[in-house]
Amino acid sequence: MTHDEVRSLLDAYIDDELELATGVAVEAHLRGCAECTAWLAERRTLVAQLHAAALRYPVPGDLEARIGAQLRTQDRRYKIQPQWFGAIAAGLIVAIGGFLLGHSWPRPADLRSELVSASVRAMLGPHPIDVVSSDHHTVKPWLSGQLPFSPPVPELAAQGDTLLGGRVDYLGSARVAALVYQHGHHQINVYIWPRGALAEAPRDGALDGYHLTSTQAGQFIAVMVSDLAVGELATFRDRWHADASAATDAGEH
Amino acid sequence: MPPGDGARTRRFEAVALPHLAAAYNLARWICRNEADAADVVQEAVMRALQYFDSYHGGDARAWLLQIVRNSAHTWIGKNRLAGRVDLEQLESDSATVFSGAQDPLAAVIAQAEGARLRLAIGRLPVEQREVLVLREFEALSYRQIAGITGCPIGTVMSRLSRARDQLAEIVRGEQRASP
Numbered sequence: 080m081t082h083d084e085v086r087s088l089l090d091a092y093i094d095d096e097l098e099l100a101t102g103v104a105v106e107a108h109l110r111g112c113a114e115c116t117a118w119l120a121e122r123r124t125l126v127a128q129l130h131a132a133a134l135r136y137p138v139p140g141d142l143e144a145r146i147g148a149q150l151r152t153q154d155r156r157y158k159i160q161p162q163w164f165g166a167i168a169a170g171l172i173v174a175i176g177g178f179l180l181g182h183s184w185p186r187p188a189d190l191r192s193e194l195v196s197a198s199v200r201a202m203l204g205p206h207p208i209d210v211v212s213s214d215h216h217t218v219k220p221w222l223s224g225q226l227p228f229s230p231p232v233p234e235l236a237a238q239g240d241t242l243l244g245g246r247v248d249y250l251g252s253a254r255v256a257a258l259v260y261q262h263g264h265h266q267i268n269v270y271i272w273p274r275g276a277l278a279e280a281p282r283d284g285a286l287d288g289y290h291l292t293s294t295q296a297g298q299f300i301a302v303m304v305s306d307l308a309v310g311e312l313a314t315f316r317d318r319w320h321a322d323a324s325a326a327t328d329a330g331e332h
Numbered sequence: 333m334p335p336g337d338g339a340r341t342r343r344f345e346a347v348a349l350p351h352l353a354a355a356y357n358l359a360r361w362i363c364r365n366e367a368d369a370a371d372v373v374q375e376a377v378m379r380a381l382q383y384f385d386s387y388h389g390g391d392a393r394a395w396l397l398q399i400v401r402n403s404a405h406t407w408i409g410k411n412r413l414a415g416r417v418d419l420e421q422l423e424s425d426s427a428t429v430f431s432g433a434q435d436p437l438a439a440v441i442a443q444a445e446g447a448r449l450r451l452a453i454g455r456l457p458v459e460q461r462e463v464l465v466l467r468e469f470e471a472l473s474y475r476q477i478a479g480i481t482g483c484p485i486g487t488v489m490s491r492l493s494r495a496r497d498q499l500a501e502i503v504r505g506e507q508r509a510s511p
Contacts (some may be wrong), residue, residue: 090493094467096474125500129468132446134453136360142370146352146377150341153381189382200410227482249402254482320351 112249191281195289198268198304207242218245230256230271233322267305294320297327344384351393355400361405361465376403397478452502460495
């Protein structure tokens with residue numbers, strides 16, 4: 080092991096994160112290298128200082144009470160009332176059905192509202208797009224760098240939809256790709272994740288004035304969310320699907 | 333999910349709330365501001381309750397911290413326009429001691445050192461800062477940190493190294509400056 084290699088492993092050595100054999104090799108080098116030994120000692124002092132300095136922030140006095148109060152409100156809100164039995168039974172059936180299909184999280188109904196609120200939030204926020212580009216050669220590598228997968232990124236300019244760019248969004252605690260397109264005066268958010276990684280796509284529908292539709296391209300699920308009319312969104316979906324499938328079939332990952 | 337019945341909520345509380353201190357500390361270090369960190373944690377806890385059915389036992393702290401970390405990053409996304417480092421708050425924080433040291437002299441020294449380190453950590457890029465906080469203050473393993481931050485273990489290792497490099501630089505610089 081070279082001097083530089085050992086140096087790059089010393090932090091992991093301090094943290095006891097090295098494989099046994101690597102640790103032994105590091106120690107062998109340390110015995111003969113005064114520079115690394117001195118560096119290690121200085122580093123250990125720094126880490127000890129960090130631990131000793133009481134730098135954790137204590138929880139503000141009222142936070143636990145605030146959270147407790149909100150949890151109890153949640154409970155009261157969901158106290159079972161007779162007129163809810165039907166709805167709750169239906170919800171249970173959906174939940175159990177989802178569970179049996181092997182994907183209990185997030186549930187499709189939640190996923191739908193989550194998708195709509197994610198796209199509303201993004202559009203109202205100061206930065207709806209993290210990587211601004213109409214070129215999939217820019218957007219795709221950026222997304223691949225942020226995510227554990229590389230989503231299809233159709234450009235669709237020839238069909239009248241301009242790719243504005245992409246961003247990474249959270250659905251629950253999972254990260255998904257989001258592409259943003261301009262169609263006339265409307266914007267369309269397309270959420271993409273690998274099949275099996277999250278939930279299946281929610282059923283097509285409308286929520287709070289937004290329409291949702293979905294498709295699959297190769298191993299990916301894509302959900303389109305927009306305030307575009309249902310018919311127009313469906314034709315957008317088909318254009319997107321055709322282009323994305325062609326790209327994934329061609330092996331362009 | 334039978335939405336929020338009392339028993340389920342109590343089960344959730346038993347699993348999640350013991351990790352409230354870790355959750356708040358992480359959010360506080362990411363947001364660098366007390367009020368926002370409290371909001372982020374509150375929102376994250378509600379989100380965690382919503383997804384409680386997806387928690388199948390195991391490392392509850394890492395599970396909660398992942399949700400908190402994502403909520404905090406969403407918060408950063410929303411506040412990116414301002415791009416403000418709340419340095420004023422940082423400076424005023426760094427004057428605060430949370431040390432329980434008994435010996436007054438030791439307490440003063442600890443306070444001065446702590447204040448410098450606190451300021452230096454606050455100035456690290458958020459990617460390095462969160463990894464450092466999870467390692468040094470929560471004593472989590474690289475693997476757990478990788479899970480929480482959603483990046484490979486190699487990235488955790490290099491971010492932590494760079495964070496420590498920068499802190500070492502600052503500490504060394506100050507030692508040279510002081511008599």
